[in-house]
Amino acid sequence: MNLEVFKHIYFRMPAAVRLLLSIFVLMILFGFIIHLVEPNQFPSVFDGVWWAFITGATVGYGDYVPLTVPGRIIGILLLLSGGGMLTFYITTLAATTINHESKLSEGKVSFNGNHHIVVIGWNERTKQLTDMIADKDPNQEVVLIDRTLDKLPYRHYPVHFIHGDPSEDAVLIQANIKAAEAVLISSDITIDERKADINTILSIIAVRGNNQDVSINAEILTISQVENAIRAGADTVISSNDFMSTLFYHELFHKEQTKPFETVLTLLNNQQFNHIPLPDKLDGNTFKETVLFFLENGELLLGIIRDGKWHMNPRPDMELDKDDTLIILSSW
CATH class of the missing domain: 3.40.50.720 (NAD(P)-binding Rossmann-like Domain)
Structure with missing residues (x-):
């Protein structure tokens, strides 16, 4: 990978990702250098990297400490560079999170899910x-x-x-x-x-x-x-x-002790309408016989649709045809 390709990829990454990648590279570099400078204090590269992260984050557990002048100079350089980068990364991450939530509230973030x-x-x-x-x-x-x-x-x-x-x-x-x-x-x-x-x-x-x-x-x-x-x-x-006009009409002219609006609202909240073709075995049955069939399954037959016309609560002896669509009421 040449330098131009690296720049093309690197500078198109999100800022938080670029910072995190840079921090990892810097900490590994300082960990490797301190291991070379003080191998007795830092027996492995991982020990050096661990010290670099702890020092850069200004936590300072003290389990690994450079003792020589060159080692301490490396520690100073780490604090001047790595510490600032870690602080900047945390600040950037917090700002990115707040900015993303703000963009969500403003409707600027695309939705990537499905079946919505x-x-x-x-x-x-x-x-x-x-x-x-x-x-x-x-x-x-x-x-x-x-x-x-x-x-x-x-x-x-x-x-x-x-x-x-x-x-x-x-x-x-x-x-x-x-x-x-x-x-x-x-x-x-x-x-x-x-x-x-x-x-x-x-x-x-x-x-x-x-x-x-x-x-x-x-x-x-x-x-x-x-x-x-x-x-x-x-x-x-x-x-x-x-x-709404039909509902208002019912409210104005309904029979006493009837509450059309509350009835319709409760019905729609608890039940759902289904349109299904007439089962073959019910072809030729009367509306009353078909009502009883669906009642056994916990459903209520309200009417039929025939040739584009709606027949709600038709006469009980009306015979059903194979091309009829049934209007069924069932629970959610």
Whole structure:
């Protein structure tokens, strides 16, 4: 290896690594020299290296001490050079650690993991979502992309923050979108609804362009943009305004002693919906017979999807067809 190649490699190393490498070389050099100068006091090179590290760190155990004038001069040179390098290394290491944590909070550090969930947009909804994910599976990595936040304290929230525009490839690469398992795009409710939906659709296009297989779940505020979100590549479109309007309607006109909001919230927290094809052995069975079949397995049949139409809680004698999709409710 010539000098230019060495410089090319050495000066591209992180500062802390360069310092540590330099310290090791310096200490080995001083350990070898003191062994040559005072072989009786330092029987082996390792003894000399041990003395060099202890002296350079200003610990001074006193188990190995140079007795001759040349040996003491070597000790003085070691303190003038090696001691300063060790102190500088410790300071640099501390500064690097603090700087890295600061960059994490500012969203400047790329994520290198995989099978993670990417959440786009930071608001009260996504904040609660990350808490729910952390409670369900503390090992699940969540990467947050947001352009409105200047800083997100790394220790306070269970997410890896990336600052930037989610419609830009460079930002998505920082979030390692190619290795992501799922993406959730939350609408920005602080701006005009149509503009928020356009931003969401742009993010969908960018995500789909970088990962053809990832599951994309997007929130859309205006009904007219739902189809565009699906065309852009969203697997699931959540029309939050439509959902809330329906929920408000139930709250206004529900029967007495009924609590629609609490019921729906409790249901979604404790149960999950599954869509499954009708098992072959149940082809031709009535809805009532199929309900009893799933009840034996601890699941509840709510309805069916046939030819694109949803039939919730149909009549008990309705016969099921092999092409039907069943809507099942089961525990998490």
